[in-house]
Amino acid sequence: MPKITFVDSFGEAREVEAEVGSTVMEAAVRNAVPQIAAECGGGCACATCHVYVDDAWIKRLPEPSDQEEDMLDFAYEVKPNSRLSCQIAVTPELDGLLVRTPERQG
16 A cells, blocks of 8 residues: 655654555545544545645646635645645555645645
C-alpha cells in the first residue's frame, strides 16, 4: 500500500498507509490524522480536508476540478499548492506523498 505523510501545523509528521482507490482524505480519517475534519465525508462540498501538497508532488497530481477550485475559496490560507484531500485519489504512484495541514480548516 502507498504511504502518505501528513505533517500537521505543529510540525508533527505521521506516515500512514493508504488503500489504492481511496482518497488521501479517507486515509487521513481512517488513521485519525489531526486537522483533517472532513465534514462532508468527501463530497467536495466543504473545505475541511484542505491540505498543502509538497512542491515535489504538486505536478504529479491531476489538475483540480472547477468544483474543487470553487470549494477552495472557503479554505483557510489558500496557497498555490492547496488541494482538497478528498479529491486526491490514491494510486501506487503516490507512494511517499507528503502533505501538510493548515492551522485550521475552512
